[in-house]
Amino acid sequence: xxxxxxxxxxxxxxxxxxxxxxxxxxxxxxxxxxxxxxxxxxxxxxxxxxxxxxxxxxxxxxxxxxxxxxxxxxxxxxxxxxxxxxxxxxxxxxxxxxxxxxxxxxxxxxxxxxxxxxxxxxxxxxxxxxxxxxxxxxxxxxxxxxxxxxxxxxxxxxxxxxxxxxxxxxxxxxxxxxxxxxxxxxxxxxxxxxxxxxxxxxxxxxxxxxxxxxxxxxxxxxxxxxxxxxxxxxxxxxxxxxxxxxxxxxxxxxxxxxxxxxxxxxxxxxxxxxxxxxxxxxxxxxxxxxxxxxxxxxxxxxxxxxxxxxxxxxxxxxxxxxxxxxxxxxx
Numbered sequence: 372x373x374x375x376x377x378x379x380x381x382x383x384x385x386x387x388x389x390x391x392x393x394x395x396x397x398x399x400x401x402x403x404x405x406x407x408x409x410x411x412x413x414x415x416x417x418x419x420x421x422x423x424x425x426x427x428x429x430x431x432x433x434x435x436x437x438x439x440x441x442x443x444x445x446x447x448x449x450x451x452x453x454x455x456x457x458x459x460x461x462x463x464x465x466x467x468x469x470x471x472x473x474x475x476x477x478x479x480x481x482x483x484x485x486x487x488x489x490x491x492x493x494x495x496x497x498x499x500x501x502x503x504x505x506x507x508x509x510x511x512x513x514x515x516x517x518x519x520x521x522x523x524x525x526x527x528x529x530x531x532x533x534x535x536x537x538x539x540x541x542x543x544x545x546x547x548x549x550x551x552x553x554x555x556x557x558x559x560x561x562x563x564x565x566x567x568x569x570x571x572x573x574x575x576x577x578x579x580x581x582x583x584x585x586x587x588x589x590x591x592x593x594x595x596x597x598x599x600x601x602x603x604x605x606x607x608x609x610x611x612x613x614x615x616x617x618x619x620x621x622x623x624x625x626x627x628x629x630x631x632x633x634x635x636x637x638x639x640x641x642x643x644x645x646x647x648x649x650x651x652x653x654x655x656x657x658x659x660x661x662x663x664x665x666x667x668x669x670x671x672x673x674x675x676x677x678x679x680x681x682x683x684x685x686x687x688x689x690x691x692x693x694x695x696x697x698x699x700x701x702x
Contacts, residue, residue: 373418374474376409381425395424415477430541436547437506439512444520452476456580461568464491470587488529504535507559514561515548522570528563532556600636608651612675619644643659643700653689661701
């Protein structure tokens with residue numbers, strides 16, 4: 372499911388340009404009542420069909436790009452205000468990825484660091500919908516414009532990537548997105564330099580961000596109590612793993628305690644730091660294998676391994692099967 376927010380914007384475009392809504396809604400399995408409120412939940416596949424149908428009716432090959440570029444960050448509702456109050460552009464992208472399922476259950480998203488650049492990668496969870504280009508292009512244009520709005524700076528991506536092939540129509544991708552474009556990629560993606568990601572979000576309010584994040588957590592489920600040291604360390608490790616292995620000393624400094632104190636606190640909960648990291652990696656590996664189509668090198672990277680080999684050996688210890696066998700068993 373997905374919020375009807377962007378479907379209502381599409382309906383506004385159709386009405387403004389003289390098209391009756393009855394036909395497109397029937398063709399996509401929607402009703403007028405589905406668009407009564409931006410917060411209404413509608414099937415993700417129906418939304419995808421609607422944006423593709425609108426592009427045909429409007430005879431606009433760049434419809435998705437222009438739709439995304441025509442709306443402000445605030446037009447994204449709760450998720451937009453989360454981004455507006457994040458400290459930096461990097462934090463904004465991380466928070467969008469973290470809370471995406473509050474408003475959109477139809478897309479997968481992951482943030483990857485690769486040397487001097489980082490990428491926000493996204494794609495439809497249903498492989499049958501991948502390659503329908505207008506929503507991918509809407510999201511890309513929305514992020515490119517949104518980054519400039521958040522930072523009030525140029526904030527130009529290093530590159531934008533799309534799963535679909537370059538269309539035969541003449542579309543000024545480079546002019547609209549302001550950067551080189553790569554087609555036929557494995558994920559849709561927006562890549563930014565580390566320097567750009569550190570740009571501050573102008574006007575961000577930390578107190579408002581805390582309130583908005585609390586609203587998101589209420590939707591996706593509450594956090595355990597703050598004094599749960601095991602949960603706190605697990606959460607910190609999860610957020611850090613994609614940058615590489617997380618040394619005990621880094622974690623201890625983050626929680627303002629010595630290595631020995633942290634190990635003692637974890638020991639009181641009948642675990643150790645090494646066992647906790649192992650459990651986190653095991654849980655995440657099983658999730659990525661069962662619930663996403665990410666390749667093994669991507670999964671290894673997200674778990675803090677430099678290559679797939681150590682992941683394969685560790686996974687055999689965790690599950691007594693290889694990662695590929697586990698994926699086949701749980702599909």
